[in-house]
Amino acid sequence: MLKKKITLKHIARELEVSISTVSKALKNSEEISRETKEKIQAFAKLYNYKPNNIAISLKNKRTKNIGVVIPNIVHHFFTTVIRGVEKYANTKGYNVIVCLSDESFDKEVINVELLANGSIDGFIMSLSSGTQKENDYNHLKEITEQGIPLVLFDRITSEVECDKVIIDDALGAYLATKKLIEQGRKRIGIITTADYLSVSKSRTKGYLKALKEYGVNEDKELILKMPSMDVDGQLIQDFIKNSKVDAILTVNEIFSIYGMQVAQDLGFKIPEDISFIGFTDGLLSKYANPSLTSIAQHGERMGEISAEMLIQKIESEDEEETYQTKILEPTLIERNSTIN
Amino acid sequence: MLKKKITLKHIARELEVSISTVSKALKNSEEISRETKEKIQAFAKLYNYKPNNIAISLKNKRTKNIGVVIPNIVHHFFTTVIRGVEKYANTKGYNVIVCLSDESFDKEVINVELLANGSIDGFIMSLSSGTQKENDYNHLKEITEQGIPLVLFDRITSEVECDKVIIDDALGAYLATKKLIEQGRKRIGIITTADYLSVSKSRTKGYLKALKEYGVNEDKELILKMPSMDVDGQLIQDFIKNSKVDAILTVNEIFSIYGMQVAQDLGFKIPEDISFIGFTDGLLSKYANPSLTSIAQHGERMGEISAEMLIQKIESEDEEETYQTKILEPTLIERNSTIN
DNA sequence: ACAGCTTCCGAAAACGATTTCGTGTTAATA
DNA sequence: TATTAACACGAAATCGTTTTCGGAAGCTGT
Known part of the structure; x- marks a missing residue:
């Protein structure tokens, strides 16, 4: 009953070719003959083969995940930022891992350290109030020292050198x-x-x-x-x-x-x-x-821009250490609580 | 300047022992002598060694991630569910990957298929309106057939056999x-x-x-x-x-x-x-x-319960195919829009 | 002095994929 | 006919970890 995921190894065994051949065939490599490719591709489609993300991540050292750590999700502002991040990230093939620091320094540190161990390619964060109160940014300094890209938005600090997005x-x-x-x-x-x-x-x-x-x-x-x-x-x-x-x-x-x-x-x-x-x-x-x-x-625009800056850093080859801070213009929207 | 993450291999080379020894020493295995363990552990702490999540995921075939796919994030209800899921999942050491289907069938399918290829250990979902309109649940049937645990909440369907959480x-x-x-x-x-x-x-x-x-x-x-x-x-x-x-x-x-x-x-x-x-x-x-x-x-309670049911399924050894539907009682909260 | 135990450690396979390099076969060229 | 090039494929390393198995010492007891 259980249709377990099929791997390259299964296909190789079944079709009596090597794993390398299967891998190449599925990437339509010129190295493999037309007929072998067709055979393998047909088989793969039939059994709905999809490469294992984890294995690819390990090989490539890139996860196509970005971590978003925010203080809370009840404030509407942060949810709109998530929307923006999702929107842009998805167009670039990235998933979004959301973690809530709950305005707590400790939870923020835990979340960051957990995700930093290979789970994500970069961070988008807004500081918890606890962190701003403690004024301790070592967890962020560590990840930037490791070369993990980081974008801070809205609640930022000058203590950490990284890209930033805020409104004025x-x-x-x-x-x-x-x-x-x-x-x-x-x-x-x-x-x-x-x-x-x-x-x-x-x-x-x-x-x-x-x-x-x-x-x-x-x-x-x-x-x-x-x-x-x-x-x-x-x-x-x-x-x-x-x-x-x-x-x-x-x-x-x-x-x-x-x-x-x-x-x-x-x-x-x-x-x-x-x-x-x-x-x-x-x-x-x-x-x-x-x-x-x-x-x-x-917020949504802010999320989009953050994601754009982050992915740009993730995908850029050169290790140029230039960081920018984008400052968006706020807009005054008049309604009935002021005279109009 | 860049302090790249250190691996078992680095430690092994540096201390002139084998990778296996390092691995065991860090797990405090009885197999390794006291002095060797102390040496390795001290070195690891000094260089802030943390095991690579991806490698562990590949080895264990468990990611400690759960995928949450919801139609939108603007409705306050869904954000409270996320909170609940996060809350419970974190206590169990799981991360939450949030994906938005944007009320669209296509986006829901894409998200599910992407995550299903190894990125997560289980799903918590609420159906997009597009999906309910199309009335097509093959993407969900596929993941359950693969043995990936699934919990549906709020917007559910009887077409898919899985755990469910709703209010009455x-x-x-x-x-x-x-x-x-x-x-x-x-x-x-x-x-x-x-x-x-x-x-x-x-x-x-x-x-x-x-x-x-x-x-x-x-x-x-x-x-x-x-x-x-x-x-x-x-x-x-x-x-x-x-x-x-x-x-x-x-x-x-x-x-x-x-x-x-x-x-x-x-x-x-x-x-x-x-x-x-x-x-x-x-x-x-x-x-x-x-x-x-x-x-x-x-919503928060619903999220907690969903996470609890999901993690229970993920971590249970036996493949018993029994599914339950939890029905929460709604509560009427009286305010000023009705006579009181 | 030698079998039999511990104690401590390393080699190697495994997870699933990619990629480099090598090699055997065949066809084209000198 | 001998040489070489093109073609098609496989072996093996690699990513970072875990785990099984086996083996080299050193020690005990007879």
């Missing part, structure tokens, strides 16, 4: 803040996370830059730093209640969505009393009520 | 409909998709069963079948405008969220004039405004 986070925050100022907002707050997260830091910077440009002084009371990536409802509620903001920029969409709910519960009208802009532009932004003005991070 | 879709729809009836709703509509999707069919069945139980006759005008998984705004708008429904059940959350927006734009109050219940209970349901009463599909 500061610019995104700057544009959003500017938009709010120009709409007449006077007290613009920001809900961000701890500074060790590279993106949050940049976004806060862009926010401050815009304020400065318009002569608004930084006000610590308008900056709420969430201790983790999770929503702390109480903190947001207190912030909205006490800070007298008339606009809020958040570093992800969940903070905004949650903020809007709190604000509405407190009787504020959106966008009249308080307007909101969030980062990421995922499904939530589009379907929230009111819909959320947001800064698109172009 | 009919029950979910039944419970939701019953809830609506008991809340006094008189004209309960359903927004579903074409019948070839196994889950939509079951859910419609549950909906009809509840109606029948309460003596309500089926009314074709209350059933909207969307031609695809995508939201067709016009259809939904016409449906809400013309059908005079006072409650709507939808087979996913996006249809509900979209429906709520349309209803609100038309001046209906939710839940007073129209109440909504949607399947899936993703982020959208929780953060929508009003928040959406929904039927939780327990």
Whole structure:
């Protein structure tokens, strides 16, 4: 009943030729006579022969797999990146191995070390918050030292030399803040996370830059730093209640969505009393009520570019150690959470 | 500069012993003398030796990879399943290779065939809509015939004999409909998709069963079948405008969220004039405004169970061909889109 | 002093494929 | 007829690991 996979050896034995002959015949080598080739090819097709990927990987020292290690999969942004990576990788014949670090340094290290032992030809990664907090990148330095190509996206670090893809986070925050100022907002707050997260830091910077440009002084009371990536409802509620903001920029969409709910519960009208802009532009932004003005991070594009850069490095012969950082432009998408 | 990975051969040459000795020493074999083992182990640690996964896979004919093929990654449900699979698989030392079929029959076949050639020890899959439409499962039959374990979840078929994990879709729809009836709703509509999707069919069945139980006759005008998984705004708008429904059940959350927006734009109050219940209970349901009463599909649990069943099959010696279908109970989560 | 045991280690096959090189046969050329 | 070239194929190494088997020492006991 069990139709086990057939190998070159089986074909060779059955047809009374050598394994080499079978191998060559199936690659249509000129070395083999027409009739022998036809015989072998027919037999192979009949028994649905497909070469064993593992054996080929071992021989070629190339797996045609790329490893994607991301902090989580719940944030819509990361799933769109996966989509982009998949899309491009597939056209080039690569599979995608997805590993979740779960925002944990230890899990990230484990995943990387596991995959680095031959399972993949290169990595696409976004740092876990744990890793950014520890500020320890030895696991990444090791793989680059071994010559395994690596592309970091979104959550990156200058500690590791490799290709990188990010959006201009500061610019995104700057544009959003500017938009709010120009709409007449006077007290613009920001809900961000701890500074060790590279993106949050940049976004806060862009926010401050815009304020400065318009002569608004930084006000610590308008900056709420969430201790983790999770929503702390109480903190947001207190912030909205006490800070007298008339606009809020958040570093992800969940903070905004949650903020809007709190604000509405407190009787504020959106966008009249308080307007909101969030980062990421995922499904939530589009379907929230009111819909959320947001800064698109172009995750799918980011995934495609990452995959393209990685595969380019994987397949390039020369060991030129030149790395580039691609910076995508964020896009402000206006919806009903700001005046339009 | 490049610190290439070290192999058994390198160690053997350097320490002037045989490869076999090195291999055994690193496994702490009793065959090797204490001093030789210590010497080899120290050397291996110093040069950070890690065995090559590919070589081991070839030798053992086991990759410690499991392939997950899903229709898309945008639906929150599938990402939660991935999480569950990852979670369980990692505890057992397995990696997860994710492939997206993009709802396409062809892409599903390609992915399966690629992975089946040695890359993975087993499959966890949910059928693409294209596959369910074509009703062609030869690619799956082939892998099961080869003895490769397969677990189907959510979108399954009776055409293939294998382990399966689903929620009781009919029950979910039944419970939701019953809830609506008991809340006094008189004209309960359903927004579903074409019948070839196994889950939509079951859910419609549950909906009809509840109606029948309460003596309500089926009314074709209350059933909207969307031609695809995508939201067709016009259809939904016409449906809400013309059908005079006072409650709507939808087979996913996006249809509900979209429906709520349309209803609100038309001046209906939710839940007073129209109440909504949607399947899936993703982020959208929780953060929508009003928040959406929904039927939780327990994706993460489903992923865990799928992984558990698969790994159990992979690691069991006996070739017993007994397959089971696990049916999870859906949970109705009440929020503000229904009266509470 | 010699059979019989341990103890410790290496040779070789195996997993499944690719590829280089060599060789026997035949046909073409001098 | 002798030489050579073209053709068709096979042997063997290789990728990195595991594992079986056998054998060389050294030791024990009689």
